[in-house]
Amino acid sequence: MEYWNNGMMESAYQSITPIFHYFKVRPLRSVKFFLLLILIAFSNAYAQFDNYHLDFKAVVKSGDGVQKLVLFNRGNIDDVIDGYVLISRGTHDMEGRIKKGGFNFLDPKIFEVGLPSLRRTWVKNNFPVKNIEVMTNGVDVEKVYSFEVTPEILNIKSDSISFYIKGVFYDLTKQTDKYSEYNLNYNINLTYKLFTVPYNKSVRLDFFCEQFNDYSFSVKFNKIDKDDEYLSIQNNRPLFEGIEQSASESSLPPNVRIEFGTEYIRADVNKPADLITLLHSDYLLTVQQHSLVPVNALDDRQFGDKTDLPVDIYYTDLSFPFKLYNKEKAELYKNYKTKSEIFKSNYNIVIVPISLNADTITADVLLNYTKINLNDNIPRWTPIRKRVKLIRGFPVAINLPKENWSASFTRDREKYSIYGYSDFEQYVNEYLVVSFDSIKQTDGE
Amino acid sequence: MNKIILQNKRENISLPELYGRYSGDIFRYSLSILKNKEEAEDAVQEVFVKYAETESTFKGDCSYKTWLLVIARNYCFNRIKSKGHKNSRMDDAVFEEGVNPNYDTLISLRDAMLALPVDYSELIYLKEYEGFSYKEIAEITKLSPENVKIKLFRARQELRRILKGDL
Amino acid sequence: MKHYELEISQFVDNELPEHGRKELFVHLAECEECGRVLADYMEMKSGSRSFYENMEYEPEHPVNLPVLPQRTKERNIYQAMFYFAAAASVVLGLMFFMQQSSTNTITQKYKMLKTEYGKLDFNYNQAIKEVKTAEENYAPQNIPNDIKRGKEKSKKAQAAGRMAYKNTRQNTTDLTAENKDYMGNRPQLIRVVKVTQSDYLTPQIVGN
Numbered sequence: 001m002e003y004w005n006n007g008m009m010e011s012a013y014q015s016i017t018p019i020f021h022y023f024k025v026r027p028l029r030s031v032k033f034f035l036l037l038i039l040i041a042f043s044n045a046y047a048q049f050d051n052y053h054l055d056f057k058a059v060v061k062s063g064d065g066v067q068k069l070v071l072f073n074r075g076n077i078d079d080v081i082d083g084y085v086l087i088s089r090g091t092h093d094m095e096g097r098i099k100k101g102g103f104n105f106l107d108p109k110i111f112e113v114g115l116p117s118l119r120r121t122w123v124k125n126n127f128p129v130k131n132i133e134v135m136t137n138g139v140d141v142e143k144v145y146s147f148e149v150t151p152e153i154l155n156i157k158s159d160s161i162s163f164y165i166k167g168v169f170y171d172l173t174k175q176t177d178k179y180s181e182y183n184l185n186y187n188i189n190l191t192y193k194l195f196t197v198p199y200n201k202s203v204r205l206d207f208f209c210e211q212f213n214d215y216s217f218s219v220k221f222n223k224i225d226k227d228d229e230y231l232s233i234q235n236n237r238p239l240f241e242g243i244e245q246s247a248s249e250s251s252l253p254p255n256v257r258i259e260f261g262t263e264y265i266r267a268d269v270n271k272p273a274d275l276i277t278l279l280h281s282d283y284l285l286t287v288q289q290h291s292l293v294p295v296n297a298l299d300d301r302q303f304g305d306k307t308d309l310p311v312d313i314y315y316t317d318l319s320f321p322f323k324l325y326n327k328e329k330a331e332l333y334k335n336y337k338t339k340s341e342i343f344k345s346n347y348n349i350v351i352v353p354i355s356l357n358a359d360t361i362t363a364d365v366l367l368n369y370t371k372i373n374l375n376d377n378i379p380r381w382t383p384i385r386k387r388v389k390l391i392r393g394f395p396v397a398i399n400l401p402k403e404n405w406s407a408s409f410t411r412d413r414e415k416y417s418i419y420g421y422s423d424f425e426q427y428v429n430e431y432l433v434v435s436f437d438s439i440k441q442t443d444g445e
Numbered sequence: 446m447n448k449i450i451l452q453n454k455r456e457n458i459s460l461p462e463l464y465g466r467y468s469g470d471i472f473r474y475s476l477s478i479l480k481n482k483e484e485a486e487d488a489v490q491e492v493f494v495k496y497a498e499t500e501s502t503f504k505g506d507c508s509y510k511t512w513l514l515v516i517a518r519n520y521c522f523n524r525i526k527s528k529g530h531k532n533s534r535m536d537d538a539v540f541e542e543g544v545n546p547n548y549d550t551l552i553s554l555r556d557a558m559l560a561l562p563v564d565y566s567e568l569i570y571l572k573e574y575e576g577f578s579y580k581e582i583a584e585i586t587k588l589s590p591e592n593v594k595i596k597l598f599r600a601r602q603e604l605r606r607i608l609k610g611d612l
Numbered sequence: 613m614k615h616y617e618l619e620i621s622q623f624v625d626n627e628l629p630e631h632g633r634k635e636l637f638v639h640l641a642e643c644e645e646c647g648r649v650l651a652d653y654m655e656m657k658s659g660s661r662s663f664y665e666n667m668e669y670e671p672e673h674p675v676n677l678p679v680l681p682q683r684t685k686e687r688n689i690y691q692a693m694f695y696f697a698a699a700a701s702v703v704l705g706l707m708f709f710m711q712q713s714s715t716n717t718i719t720q721k722y723k724m725l726k727t728e729y730g731k732l733d734f735n736y737n738q739a740i741k742e743v744k745t746a747e748e749n750y751a752p753q754n755i756p757n758d759i760k761r762g763k764e765k766s767k768k769a770q771a772a773g774r775m776a777y778k779n780t781r782q783n784t785t786d787l788t789a790e791n792k793d794y795m796g797n798r799p800q801l802i803r804v805v806k807v808t809q810s811d812y813l814t815p816q817i818v819g820n
Contacts, residue, residue, distance in 0.1 A: 089526075238813040238814045239813060242813045366813070379814075379817050380817060381817065382812045382813070382814055382815075382816045382817045383812070383813040383814060384807055384811050384812060384813065385811060385812075385813050386805065386807060386811045388805060391591075392589075394591070394802070394803060395802050395803075396802070396803050396804075396805055397802045397803065397804045397805070398804075398805055398806075398807060399804050399805065399806050399807065400807065401806075401807045403817070405817070431804070433802065460677050461677055464675070464677055468669055468675075469668075469669040472667070472669035473664050473667050473669070476664075476667055477664075482667075486669075486671045486672075489669070489671070489675070490671075490675055490676075493675075493677060497677075554656070554659040554660070554663060555663060558660060558663050569660050570660075570664060572625060573657055573660040573661050573664070574660070574661055574664040574665070578627070579625070579627055594618075594621075594622060594625075594627065595618075597621060597625060598617065598618050598621035598622075601621050601624075601653055601656060602617070604656055604660075605649075605652050605653070605656065608652075608656070
């Protein structure tokens with residue numbers, strides 16, 4: 001639900017109202033002084049803001065439960081976050097990115113057509129309307145939502161954050177007779193909204209449903225103390241040491257930031273998984289995230305110290321429902337109440353870039369996962385480290401091994417007996433797809 | 446529309462001159478995508494209209510021909526989609542519904558070219574007729590050169606398969 | 613035996629590097645099948661070339677070349693001036709507003725910005741005027757309760773909207789079959805790699 005809380009922001013503002021009272025008395029003389037005071041106030045505030053990063057996560061899910069898209073951005077407190085999500089025509093494939101300028105019909109990366117001379121940066125959602133469709137292959141797209149999120153934080157210590165979300169919905173499925181035959185026309189809707197939400201809580205924005213039926217759009221903000229930006233790996237020494245080892249082999253130059261993307265795919269073993277075109281909607285389940293979270297330190301509570309890494313690594317947790325594809329077994333547990341809590345998969349993915357060469361990255365992909373959520377400390381799924389060579393535009397799909405695991409347990413008097421291979425593994429092929437969008441040089445922090 | 450000749454301020458190539466030089470190539474390229482002569486002729490007209498409308502945005506960072514080819518490409522692909530072409534592969538009577546193709550007779554190259562899927566036939570045109578390099582083809586189609594290489598290979602495989610009557 | 617079809621394709625395109633060519637020739641000496649492939653590709657090359665060479669562009673109706681439009685520099689200047697004036701008015705308005713109000717909440721700032729935003733985006737309004745709004749035809753079927761709506765449309769209008777929406781959805785579905793044949797313009801070649809014994813971080817957990 002949308003969350004609106006005026007009170008907190010008002011109290012924050014009231015702490016600086018004495019300044020305004022002063023100006024009520026002398027409205028004309030004091031402009032310069034006023035500006036100076038504002039400067040001082042803000043510089044103090046921003047000094048505090050400097051200690052924090054703002055994590056933004058947008059999650060879009062399709063109504064049929066097959067596709068989930070996670071867009072992630074870690075940036076400064078006052079950064080504006082632009083991005084887009086689109087649904088392709090016909091296949092209803094979902095794609096999205098956090099990208100400066102949001103969605104640009106002329107961007108060749110999106111449509112792979114378009115001349116350099118015709119590219120225009122989409123600044124502040126100032127889009128051209130006529131003739132655009134002939135300059136692109138926009139017909140592949142059914143709907144687009146392009147957004148610009150501007151956080152509004154006055155008091156860094158507050159529990160909640162306000163943000164403006166400006167957005168444009170394009171619906172390309174409508175054609176009108178106003179235009180000549182080859183000019184596709186699209187329904188354009190602008191939205192401009194303000195929300196106040198608590199930190200670290202996923203909040204669904206319902207206005208999205210009005211345009212994108214059957215899809216949900218949620219956002220989550222988190223403020224991260226820069227000192228707390230490390231990856232905590234508990235009770236998994238092999239994974240910890242694996243990451244350390246990979247990081248020590250890295251020859252990446254300093255201050256390089258990579259936009260990695262990852263996707264978990266579960267495909268029906270009987271249907272050929274057409275990874276050539278990577279149509280997400282063809283699969284049983286897909287969960288993709290762009291981009292991953294960068295960190296440069298590890299923490300292993302067991303042994304104490306925080307370990308600084310020589311290179312930035314990137315991680316995420318992909319979580320999604322687990323399902324028994326063995327029909328008899330699924331029928332047995334159909335009405336179990338504890339099922340929703342237990343049938344949750346969690347895939348921890350860490351990417352350590354090893355070397356960099358023009359448009360190619362060699363990276364170690366580390367994967368630690370649990371297919372069901374049991375917390376009984378029994379290892380069932382072997383963690384993996386795989387070295388892959390990534391070329392821009394050529395994702396790599398790691399075909400995950402079918403493991404022979406089992407779990408027999410009782411939870412709240414509901415008895416389970418699951419044989420991983422016969423109840424799940426033999427019905428599916430699982431892939432972890434890894435790709436990257438861009439390599440950037442940062443200014444070093 | 447009036448027939449008026451205007452000088453192109455950039456590089457002194459007038460519109461009629463551009464038309465004279467490249468209309469044939471635009472026609473053939475459109476044909477490789479649309480697989481229909483009448484539609485390809487329409488495409489040429491529309492491409493030059495589009496060129497005129499957006500001429501001011503051309504910064505000269507690629508050749509005129511490349512630019513015209515990209516306009517043509519976009520127009521043709523839009524046309525395919527918006528007309529909801531039942532089958533973007535074929536145009537002529539070769540594989541019409543209800544007709545059982547005779548698998549024993551060798552299919553002519555012409556028929557095979559028409560039967561090729563659109564994105565293969567455009568690459569065949571750009572490579573075999575225009576003689577562009579992978580890099581130049583990549584600039585027009587906005588695929589990566591590596592992708593162009595692979596796709597051309599697949600195009601040849603497919604063409605060979607059709608020619609051998611192996612459906 | 614490895615076949616060199618991809619290399620043959622590159623060779624025929626004159627894009628096979630030197631070392632690749634040597635390897636290919638060595639292979640061709642031993643492999644009849646690849647020899648046939650090469651011969652076929654060369655024949656296809658000349659055949660496709662003549663196919664296009666024989667396509668003459670001879671339009672039946674005379675082609676009317678369009679007029680090149682005048683560059684509208686003045687318009688750009690006016691546009692720039694407008695945006696500058698609008699931006700300046702926003703800044704001045706903000707300063708004036710901050711001086712005046714003693715309880716400057718975010719909501720008030722939002723309202724003011726929204727008004728200014730509305731003034732700046734005259735382009736958008738113009739665009740919307742040119743586009744048929746789909747609201748009557750595109751009403752969603754399941755409307756969540758907590759969305760604040762404007763005036764409630766009559767039941768008849770809602771039903772009509774849903775019908776129209778249903779129809780457009782059907783049209784979209786009809787295209788799906790064709791689109792699946794069409795390869796689309798964003799193909800990505802995915803390389804699939806398998807996990808081997810050496811990729812496990814711990815000894816493989818086998819059965820429980």
